[in-house]
Amino acid sequence: MTGGMKMYGKHRLPGRLFIVEGIDGSGKSTQLSLLQKWLEAEGYVVYFSEWNSSPLVRDVTKRGKKKKMLTPITFSLIHATDFADRTEHDIIPPMKAGAVVLADRYIYTAFARDVVRGVSPQWVRELYDFAVKPTVAFYFRTPLDIAMKRILGGRDAIKYYEAGMDLALSDDIEESFRLFQGRIIEEYEKMVEEFNLVPIDATRSIEEQQAEVRRIVSDALTGTRKTQVRRWLDLNSLGKGSRI
Amino acid sequence: MARFEFFGEGLPDIDLAELKGKLIVLEGTDGVGRSTHIGLLKQWLENHGHAVLDTGMTRSALAGKRLKQAKEGHTLGGITMSLFYATDFADRLENEIIPALRAGFVVLTDRYIYSLMARAIVRGASPEWLHEVYGFALRPDAIFYLRVNIGDLVTRVLQSTGFDYWESGMDMHMGEDLYESFVRYQKWLLAEFDKMVETHGFQIIDASGSIEEVFENLRDRVDRVVARNGYRV
Numbered sequence: 001m002t003g004g005m006k007m008y009g010k011h012r013l014p015g016r017l018f019i020v021e022g023i024d025g026s027g028k029s030t031q032l033s034l035l036q037k038w039l040e041a042e043g044y045v046v047y048f049s050e051w052n053s054s055p056l057v058r059d060v061t062k063r064g065k066k067k068k069m070l071t072p073i074t075f076s077l078i079h080a081t082d083f084a085d086r087t088e089h090d091i092i093p094p095m096k097a098g099a100v101v102l103a104d105r106y107i108y109t110a111f112a113r114d115v116v117r118g119v120s121p122q123w124v125r126e127l128y129d130f131a132v133k134p135t136v137a138f139y140f141r142t143p144l145d146i147a148m149k150r151i152l153g154g155r156d157a158i159k160y161y162e163a164g165m166d167l168a169l170s171d172d173i174e175e176s177f178r179l180f181q182g183r184i185i186e187e188y189e190k191m192v193e194e195f196n197l198v199p200i201d202a203t204r205s206i207e208e209q210q211a212e213v214r215r216i217v218s219d220a221l222t223g224t225r226k227t228q229v230r231r232w233l234d235l236n237s238l239g240k241g242s243r244i
Numbered sequence: 245m246a247r248f249e250f251f252g253e254g255l256p257d258i259d260l261a262e263l264k265g266k267l268i269v270l271e272g273t274d275g276v277g278r279s280t281h282i283g284l285l286k287q288w289l290e291n292h293g294h295a296v297l298d299t300g301m302t303r304s305a306l307a308g309k310r311l312k313q314a315k316e317g318h319t320l321g322g323i324t325m326s327l328f329y330a331t332d333f334a335d336r337l338e339n340e341i342i343p344a345l346r347a348g349f350v351v352l353t354d355r356y357i358y359s360l361m362a363r364a365i366v367r368g369a370s371p372e373w374l375h376e377v378y379g380f381a382l383r384p385d386a387i388f389y390l391r392v393n394i395g396d397l398v399t400r401v402l403q404s405t406g407f408d409y410w411e412s413g414m415d416m417h418m419g420e421d422l423y424e425s426f427v428r429y430q431k432w433l434l435a436e437f438d439k440m441v442e443t444h445g446f447q448i449i450d451a452s453g454s455i456e457e458v459f460e461n462l463r464d465r466v467d468r469v470v471a472r473n474g475y476r477v
Contacts, residue, residue, distance in 0.1 A: 004368050004370075005322075005323065005368050005369050005370045005373065007370070007373070054314070054319065054320055054324070056310045056311075056313055056314045056320070057310070057314075057320075057324070057328065059310055060306060060307045060310045060331070063306075064306050069305065069306055069335075070306075071334075071338050072256055073255055073256075073334050073338065073380055074306060074331055074334050074335050074338065077327060077330050077331040077334050078306075078307070078331045080327050081324055081327040081328045081330075081331055084321065084323040084324040084326075084327050085320060085321065085324040087323070088320075088321030088322075088323060088324055089321065118256040118257065119256060120253040120256075122253060123252070123253035123376065123379055123380070126373065126376035126377065126379075127327075127376070127377055129373055129376075130323050130373070
């Protein structure tokens with residue numbers, strides 16, 4: 001039987017959870033992937049939580065989006081369902097096992113996006129109250145113009161909901177996207193203090209950002225489990241002419 | 245002035261003053277005859293000139309089909325299932341119930357948020373959390389709680405469909421077999437419903453009598469609800 005529902009900040013799990021937030025084009029995924037490589041090389045048991053939820057929930061989301069059936073409330077609820085599935089299958093079990101869990105976007109994405117769509121800020125926060133509180137939540141702070149250049153330069157066409165077209169901000173999809181992302185940034189900025197998001201200046205070089213991220217993560221890893229296998233295969237020790 | 249109100253944080257962009265119809269809920273555990281009575285009430289109301297919408301769980305255009313499949317596959321966790329049901333409910337509320345109320349229909353709903361909350365609570369969700377989540381729901385004009393004791397319930401279920409995996413709470417491993425699990429699960433659900441009687445203003449209908457007896461009782465009460473504010477059967 002279920003052991004009762006744990007609320008945000010009340011989970012007591014041996015693992016660690018590091019998440020990245022920021023608008024599209026902030027470079028957060030690049031930073032997370034570099035962090036993952038480093039953690040693995042350091043011998044931590046790393047689990048990357050993908051947005052691979054149950055096909056049933058995913059189908060509903062896809063269909064709802066394709067047919068433009070979603071209202072702000074159902075948009076919010078179906079994404080919360082998806083996130084709950086991820087929490088129950090993908091985040092809590094590896095954290096119970098003591099792993100370092102990484103997630104690209106988290107509940108703060110939903111808070112920003114749904115509030116911009118007109119949903120009550122209090123309601124959406126209550127809705128996600130079952131979420132595990134991250135050990136560190138990084139916020140990649142990017143001026144809108146820089147993010148827009150990165151996005152429009154190299155990606156597929158912007159989709160209807162991604163551009164916030166349902167909000168009728170503009171008939172032009174690029175302009176709508178710009179206005180929508182601008183409002184998302186305002187919501188993120190409000191959350192920095194509320195949720196202790198750790199801002200990273202995403203206008204600096206990739207290397208500088210990564211060094212800062214690793215320093216912060218490193219401080220939060222004391223006592224976390226490492227694998228034995230990796231240590232045994234440590235290339236550094238091989239190079240130093242140890243026993244083998 | 246608006247007759248309706250939301251439980252908590254309501255839906256954005258809804259003018260409650262526009263809602264003219266009646267929202268009537270039938271609640272109760274599995275096998276108490278809710279769908280039979282919805283059918284009878286609908287016919288009776290229509291015979292008296294009322295437009296009726298009947299609706300129930302897992303019937304939304306958005307999520308209904310997948311939600312039924314999720315129940316059959318029983319792979320989703322408790323919180324996920326609770327939110328999946330909430331999505332289905334929200335879609336029906338916004339796309340069926342509210343438009344029908346705006347058009348002056350009598351809406352008869354087979355279960356409402358109370359069943360969803362009771363099921364989620366026995367699966368480990370916190371009542372306070374559920375209350376917040378369902379803040380967007382409308383308070384109904386009346387909630388009729390069809391109640392039978394556990395002994396009668398077992399007899400009825402055996403005479404109709406037999407014990408179902410979900411209705412027996414088998415996903416929660418509550419007993420060695422379906423019977424044992426069914427009894428424990430349904431008792432627990434009954435206890436959760438009983439707690440809601442006062443907080444949510446349920447009208448208890450003794451559902452242990454014959455269909456005719458139960459229907460007469462229900463019909464008189466529905467008549468009173470529909471007759472309020474100038475409607476007359």
